[in-house]
Amino acid sequence: MPFSEHERAYLDAQHIGRLSTTGSRGPQTRPVGFVLNADGTVDIGGITLSATRKYRNIQERPETEVSFLVDDLEPEGPGAIAPGWGRGVEIRGRAELRTDTDPPIAPGAFSREVIRIHPRRIISWHVDPGAPELHGRPA
Structure with a gap:
């Protein structure tokens, strides 16, 4: 499992993230709904997903890595x-x-x-009280 207990809890509590892809027109970032799967992959869906630029970017450049970001401001x-x-x-x-x-x-x-993301690197910050600083690691 690539995610820590705190990262998984944070991701399970969120509903929207931002997917960044790169295609012939350059980089693109879009808000998307997602689900974190039990095996550590992330599934992204959409109303007409295969008609979107993000889908076509991945189709055109399947070897190019994507970035998926879920963030917010921590409440008091x-x-x-x-x-x-x-x-x-x-x-x-x-x-x-x-x-x-x-x-x-x-x-x-x-x-x-569905766009399924297979994590290779995970970067998190302020989600784990035992390690609040920014830290990254291979998945």
């Missing part, structure tokens, strides 16, 4: 690591295009294509 309160500061997890890895697959969220509304 008990147990806060860095109240009012940013916290998050960045996942860098290989993207796999899957077709005829149940969407990770909004079944019946989202198309049956």
